[in-house]
Amino acid sequence: MAAVPVIDLGQTEDAAAAEVRAACTSSGFFYVRNHGVPAPLVEEAFAQQRALFGLPLEAKMAMLQDANNRGYTPFREETLDPARQAHGDTKEGFYFGREVPLDSPEASKPLHGPNQWPDPQLLPDYRRVTQQYFDAMTALGMRLLRLLALSLELPPDYFAPMFDAPMLALRPLHYSGEVSDPGAGVFGAGAHSDYGMLTILATDEVPGLQIWLPDGGPEAAADAGAARGEEGVGGRWWDVPPQPGAFVINLGDMLERWTNGRYRSTLHRVINTTGRERYSVAFFFEPNFDCPVEVLPCCTGGVHGPPRYPPTTAGRHLLDKYAATHAGYSAPPAATTV
Ligand SMILES: O=C(O)CCC(=O)C(=O)O
Numbered sequence: 001m002a003a004v005p006v007i008d009l010g011q012t013e014d015a016a017a018a019e020v021r022a023a024c025t026s027s028g029f030f031y032v033r034n035h036g037v038p039a040p041l042v043e044e045a046f047a048q049q050r051a052l053f054g055l056p057l058e059a060k061m062a063m064l065q066d067a068n069n070r071g072y073t074p075f076r077e078e079t080l081d082p083a084r085q086a087h088g089d090t091k092e093g094f095y096f097g098r099e100v101p102l103d104s105p106e107a108s109k110p111l112h113g114p115n116q117w118p119d120p121q122l123l124p125d126y127r128r129v130t131q132q133y134f135d136a137m138t139a140l141g142m143r144l145l146r147l148l149a150l151s152l153e154l155p156p157d158y159f160a161p162m163f164d165a166p167m168l169a170l171r172p173l174h175y176s177g178e179v180s181d182p183g184a185g186v187f188g189a190g191a192h193s194d195y196g197m198l199t200i201l202a203t204d205e206v207p208g209l210q211i212w213l214p215d216g217g218p219e220a221a222a223d224a225g226a227a228r229g230e231e232g233v234g235g236r237w238w239d240v241p242p243q244p245g246a247f248v249i250n251l252g253d254m255l256e257r258w259t260n261g262r263y264r265s266t267l268h269r270v271i272n273t274t275g276r277e278r279y280s281v282a283f284f285f286e287p288n289f290d291c292p293v294e295v296l297p298c299c300t301g302g303v304h305g306p307p308r309y310p311p312t313t314a315g316r317h318l319l320d321k322y323a324a325t326h327a328g329y330s331a332p333p334a335a336t337t338v
């Protein structure tokens with residue numbers, strides 16, 4: 001079993017779903033190819049992100065991350081693994097969400113609102129290209145939802161109504177050339193698991209992404225069932241090398257919770273071993289803010305055991321996670337969001 005298998009989305013949904021199930025219950029990461037997102041669109045989107053990060057610092061600081069989690073996060077602002085990091089991640093990033101106009105009723109929900117787009121005089125094509133890429137990621141996310149549902153032996157459209165007003169975040173990232181030093185607590189991105197349901201990641205050709213798997217690799221992870229490995233104990237970091245033309249898909253904590261731990265939200269990190277700068281674009285694909293997240297009936301009882309998590313909502317789950325890792329962010333109290 002490859003640590004991170006490549007799944008061909010050109011095959012039948014049933015065949016792809018079987019491979020998705022194997023990946024989700026073992027490493028929690030897989031690549032997809034034949035995904036239908038045109039290569040020139042990915043290239044254009046990367047060119048626009050490079051231009052965005054190339055703007056003067058004042059222009060980026062003018063777009064600083066707002067209360068809805070949209071905008072710029074400077075170098076070292078985010079500390080994904082506070083216990084092991086000497087300082088924040090050696091990366092800068094932006095968040096762009098689903099565009100929600102201020103006069104829309106949705107704008108009153110936390111994490112919803114208008115985006116902070118760069119000045120069109122500086123980057124005339126940025127918004128058009130990035131929105132097109134965002135829409136392509138959304139469509140791919142909807143396809144992956146069908147495979148996930150089938151992989152859990154649910155009807156293929158099971159999750160669709162939970163994604164009719166989804167929380168979506170495109171996150172271009174730029175890692176500096178600073179070489180990481182794990183022993184000294186210096187990381188491109190500290191070890192973390194993603195918060196939400198699904199992440200669709202595109203990277204450039206510079207390596208750096210790693211996942212934590214127990215000794216014995218993905219088979220051992222599958223055998224461990226819902227038990228989560230702990231960094232430093234009985235496992236090691238495995239490289240997830242760039243694969244031209246493919247996206248890296250991984251599962252987040254919300255899906256792990258929904259599946260009662262059957263599907264894995266795997267610890268991962270980015271280290272710089274080359275001294276080169278690196279660009280990646282993550283897309284976080286999450287359900288409607290009010291969507292209940294409660295252990296699925298197919299993942300409890302019998303061998304799956306009783307529910308390990310109390311019910312929550314997608315919005316509450318994300319707000320709690322953001323508050324734990326962003327220096328400048330504090331979640332509104334629970335009473336205002338559920
Ligand atoms: O840049 C990467 O390869 C990974 C980024 C990541 O893990 C994240 O943004 O959650």
Ligand SMILES: [Fe+2]
Nearest residue numbers: 192193194268
């Ligand atoms: Fe991540």
